[in-house]
Amino acid sequence: MVDTSLSEAESVPFVSPDPEWRTIFGHDEPYDDQVDGIETAIDTAVESGFLALEGACGTGKTMLALTAGLSLVRDPDSSFERVFVLTSVKQQLKQFEADLRTINANLPDEWRPVSAMTLVGKADVCPYNVAGAGGIDDANVYERCEGLRERTRGLADGETTAASLAGAARSQQVGLADSGDGADFLEAAGEPTPYPEETPDSEGGTEYCPFYAGFLEDLPEEGDPIEAVPFDPTDRGLIGTDELIRLSAGHGSCPHSVMGALLPNVEVLVGNYYHAFDPTTVESFTGGLIDEKTFVVCDEAHMLEPRVRDLVGDGVSDRALSDAETELSRVIEPVAAVEEAGAGTQYGDEAKERAETIREALSESDVTVGELRDTRRFLTALLDRLDDRVTGHLDEGRPGWEERLPDLEDREIPLRDPERPGTDELTRWAGHNGFDARVWDRAESVCAVAGRVLDTLEEEDKRRAAPPVGRTLTQWHAADHTDYFREIELERTWDDTRPTGSWKRAYTATYSLHNCLPAGAIGDRLDEFGGGVLMSATLEPLEVFTEVTGLEHLESETGRPVVERTYGLEFPEENRASFALAAPKFTYENRGDVDETTPTRRAHARAIRQVAASPGNVLVGMPSYREAEWAAETLSELDKPVLVDEATDDTATERLKREFFEGEPKVLVTSLRGTLTEGVDYRGDRLSAAIVCGVPIINTASPRTRAVRTAYDRAFGGTSGRSPDGASGASASDAGFKYALAVPAVRKARQAVGRVIRGPGERGIRVLCDERYAKESWNSVRGLLGEAEREEFRSVGTEMLEYALEGFRER
Structure with missing residues (x-):
């Protein structure tokens, strides 16, 4: 570890009279600590290393990190192409946005502005959700969006084209307006769009999203998806959420899809820890940003370890298990019913067609009906085991709990001795009851296929429970029993629909898998970046921080330098x-x-x-x-x-x-x-x-x-x-x-x-x-x-x- 912490008295100003980064720095004069920090961050990143920086409030850490990263991005001799900012605090996100505006406001006239964008979720940019229209709201926006997108892609690849779908929606809106029936253009973030307020249907009666159709219409068959973006991001500076909605939806394109196309083409991206450390988010959205061409900034880095621990853990609730069991039954039972009825005509044609669709879908996968039945039986057994375990725990610790459900509090039921690593009792119980390693290991594939089959059969916008449940069960069996801890968590909730006297009325029970030591996951992810800065006002003791975030291991195993800096308050x-x-x-x-x-x-x-x-x-x-x-x-x-x-x-x-x-x-x-x-x-x-x-x-x-x-x-x-x-x-x-x-x-x-x-x-x-x-x-x-x-x-x-x-x- 390179210990280069400086006291205020020992701080040595940067000696270069006019380094390139000073042009990017957004204020007239940097503090001495900022000068040292910027220069250290640049030199360290050039060597593919990381700066661990504690700076007291007022140090100017945000401007320091942005200046260092952008100087490398703008350096023609550097391999860095973007800065990826991660922060866990909304107030700090706004501070990065403010400093980016300050940088752009003070760049020389001949310099193009720094292009930047804040990453947000579908709920923040969906035109229908923003406008409160189309039957879409915060509660269902993700499910509705996925369903509408899938149907739009299906229509565009089959009976029509994306251009025809977008054009039909525009024509529908014009026709409604001309008829004088009072229909209005959908308006989002103050910008009129070319589509009606309700989601349109195709000629065949299939509901679709015209904004996504508009994006697909602009998307080239070959080439860079940036060509589908209806504006030039390079001269707009920071693209705020409202601006993204106006520029995209006003053109008739999907703002979230436009944001995805912009990702590799913007110099600064501001997001949260999910965007780099949540496996699902990385796989589906931000994976292309995590490479050696990205300078990463982890802000509020004292929260990195606990936040990532939560992200790389997993769990499956009693409700999710029950829903997944039901979903597997909806795939199994049509096939079973037709088989039991035989090939006679007494069984309905519609049921036969459904069963045949299921068989065809399974034939295209490596999953059999037998495996579906085995997995469903496993889920049923897990639910029964959970009920027995929770009931027994409450009987022992809270006698008479059935009469005092409102008084129950959150509880934990460990599945092994927390202080003695070893195989958990659920895994042992499963083995003793005929659920071997194959059932655990195949759960992810089986449940994923069941979800896809239901998406084919049922035209409803719904997130399937089975795929994440299967993924969790496979992870449960794969994770080691030393660094991972397994328990049942009882979270105090209330559900009047559950039977009186049942613990399910008062609790949500979850089989939880906790990663006790996320240092490996953090270090492995950081190793994928080209270098960067991890900073906070409270990182000390730095030797502890570098160990629990995997930085020290990263340095010793790969030779990538990790440099420390600590800056105190510079105020009087x-x-x-x-x-x-x-x-x-x-x-x-x-x-x-x-x-x-x-x-x-x-x-x-x-x-x-x-x-x-x-x-x-x-x-x-x-x-x-x-x-x-x-x-x-x-x-x-x-x-x-x-x-x-x-x-x-x-x-x-x-x-x-x-x-x-x-x-x-x-x-x-x-x-x-x-x-x-x-x-x-x-x-x-x-x-x-x-x-x-x-x-x-x-x-x-x-x-x-x-x-x-x-x-x-x-x-x-x-x-x-x-x-x-x-x-x-x-x-x-x-x-x-x-x-x-x-x-x-x-x-x-x-x-x-x-x-x-x-x-x-x-x-x-x-x-x-x-x-x-x-x-x-x-x-x-x-x-x-x-x-x-x-x-x-x-x-x-x-x-x-x-x-x-x-x-x-x-x-």
Whole structure:
């Protein structure tokens, strides 16, 4: 590992008087750290390497990464052709868009603008969904789109042409308008389209999508699909979602298809982690972007490991199993019924024709009716096993649960000892009951064929359950039993249609397959890119980050360089007060339940009140929503409105955020597990102080958490050599705690207090309230702060906090 972190005093400005990247850089003068970061990113990417960069808020990381990547894309001697930005936070996506506009606004007149586009889903660009027309909405847009596209392709390849379909829709609209029956042109994103508001039918009565027909009409039989794009992307700069809809739908073409054609022809693409790490998305949409010609930017990279862990895991719910079982029956039963009735004429011609269609479809695959029956029997057995296992678990842990269904909470049922890798009980049960490796391994192919047969037989826009269920079952059997953990997850839901007294009324049960160590999946994917930057305000400790994301392994195995940089706040230090308060550890053992009055709770309540009394808006971050409610109660006598965040939907959270920003100063109390402490822009006077109570370590008793911790023990315990407080000589269990629990928790806390200071003119107070941040001890987390933060967050006792705060306010 190349350790090239620079302190502010050691930072050496780039010496070239006028490097090419300065023309691309969107502002008058870069910070010294930006100069160093841009030059380092360029030099590292030229060697096919990656820059792991922690930069405090205000470092200008977005502009740094875009400038480095674009300078390589515009360099005729470079092999890079595009920049692919990945971010998990919508606010950061908007920041990349804003910086791209800034770059284009400041390019020399003779330079063509940087072409760029943000990747969005079908729901965001489907003209019918945007207009609320054609019977298409957010709930069914994906199923309807796939069905309409398939029928449109079928019509264009058979009885007519794409041009005829698009032309017929245009003629239909003109005819309706001329007849005076009041029919209107469909309008999307403020732009009239050449088609009616309802999806048209072909002469044979088949519904189709005229926009997709219009795209196919423009698509050349041979050549680059970019020729089907009805506008020139090279001179438009950043193509926003509304602009994409207007330019495409106004021409009569499908915006989502146009977006797909643009992918390899745009210099900067902005998306999220799904676009690079979700196997399904990569296979169907973005795979062509992931190669050695792409400079990748992973923003908010501290979230890379947990997000990818979710993406490369898998699961199948009881509802999905039941639906897949039904779908297989709809393929099997027509054939079985005709066979049982024989060849006589008593059995209907329509049924015979359906059975013959199924036989023909199966004959074109390697799947037999016998395999369909075996797989259906397997699904039935899995459902019965799930019912027995959940019922038994509830009987043992919650006697009388049938009478108290509304009181049930989320639960996990491990299928092996989380701390002892080995074959899970479901796989063992299957083997003992006649479901051998072939049934597991063939499930994907069998279920995929069943889905295709039903698509042929049934003209309905519906996502089939069988193909993903089969894929999950095959993956379940293929994945190892060391790095993967299997369990049954019980998610608290409610379904009145399920029988009274059944657990299915209160729960959705899922056979879940978790990848405990996604480092391999992350590293393998990064290895497909030409190079890039992984950045965040909270990557430290960088040696942990490079291990859990596979970067260190990538460097040692392939020789691709991985360079580290850490940049602290460049804003005036006198504008901020940063304290690590030596209050008692805010653990359950110390604080007790929320209705108890313990010395720990009294100390933290006092600190919360002292910080909340600061002028301006104040953010209070707690380890959970329950503790957030307690913290709000401690502020009942505060002469300032107190807002309490709850575990609700995005709409309610946005409404709460707007209320916090508007009007008189307030206090916002939230959980550090929520969405208000990361990726939210608290610029200007939106936030003047923040306090975090405790180290927000997730539930250590969860079987999944224990499995992940064990996996990290095994993978990094022998090489880490560091305990959670940074001391040497740690045991393997210390490594597991550090990698799986302590580091992610401290990053949550750092993200929260990092919301306060966002610009050079801002002033604010930042408090980490827990002695584990303040003191070196066996369970200290002070060593997990960045070096600059350890120096800046000075330790103070609980009796001195009020004096320290007053001293800062007086300054």
